[in-house]
Amino acid sequence: MPIKFPFTKSKKESIQPTLGLDYKQIPKHVAIIMDGNGRWAKNRGMPRIAGHKEGMSVVKKIVRYASDLGVSVLTLYAFSTENWKRPKNEVDFLMKLPVDFLSTYLPELIEKNVRVQTIGETSILPAHTQKAISEAVERTSNNTGLILNFALNYGSRYEMVDAVKEIAGKVKEGKLLPEDINEEMFTSHLYTSGLLEPDLLIRTSGEQRLSNFLLWQLAYAEFWFTEVYWPDFDEALFEKALYDYQNRKRRYGGI
Numbered sequence: 001m002p003i004k005f006p007f008t009k010s011k012k013e014s015i016q017p018t019l020g021l022d023y024k025q026i027p028k029h030v031a032i033i034m035d036g037n038g039r040w041a042k043n044r045g046m047p048r049i050a051g052h053k054e055g056m057s058v059v060k061k062i063v064r065y066a067s068d069l070g071v072s073v074l075t076l077y078a079f080s081t082e083n084w085k086r087p088k089n090e091v092d093f094l095m096k097l098p099v100d101f102l103s104t105y106l107p108e109l110i111e112k113n114v115r116v117q118t119i120g121e122t123s124i125l126p127a128h129t130q131k132a133i134s135e136a137v138e139r140t141s142n143n144t145g146l147i148l149n150f151a152l153n154y155g156s157r158y159e160m161v162d163a164v165k166e167i168a169g170k171v172k173e174g175k176l177l178p179e180d181i182n183e184e185m186f187t188s189h190l191y192t193s194g195l196l197e198p199d200l201l202i203r204t205s206g207e208q209r210l211s212n213f214l215l216w217q218l219a220y221a222e223f224w225f226t227e228v229y230w231p232d233f234d235e236a237l238f239e240k241a242l243y244d245y246q247n248r249k250r251r252y253g254g255i
Contacts, residue, residue, distance in 0.1 A: 019243040027199035027245055029073040030066065031221070033213055036205030036229030049093040054231040056101050065235045067112055067146040069242070073195055074148055077213050081155030095125065098152070099132040106136055113145030119191035120154030149195065156215040163189035192217055200245045204230045222248055
């Protein structure tokens, strides 16, 4: 199992992969649906929020490992548009997690040259959540390493409808002709504009569905599922996902 390490160590010192990863074939963009926090806590007789808190610690570990392995973009599904349906106390706790995470972790992210971004409708999040996110985005804006992309209040269907509305508005105003609309243009109107499309999707907890996550962007991504709940996910499993990815042949519809 790869060792845990502080941000200050170099790649050679900090990474000890056990599966023979090819550093030239590391996926550039990895997306993760971090599932199973509540069930992890329930199995231990703990409140659901305890699972979310433990899950935050796992985020730290995986960001560190992804950064040192050379992943360019790590997109984490932190809060969906559907998650508002959960009990109020759980939602309130989830809205505090970005504040706690970034307030304690931001100095290390800056040191590690990580750039924080978000996708989703963040304007309706609580003020304290927005403030923490804005500060992290601003203070890491000049960093050139791993892009840590949090999907917050994100829903892929909402994203695509929003893109269609924006494009339709441009057509109505005469700024765009219908025949000019193509896949590239549509992609440029999504929240992920400017980011590489995901090469690999990881989902924990045994569920095998997308749950309204990056439906357009994941068209040609490789999927990797594990029964392990997110709080038990670790560097070894992340490495296994990357190893399995490297041993698949991506044909993109060809032979």
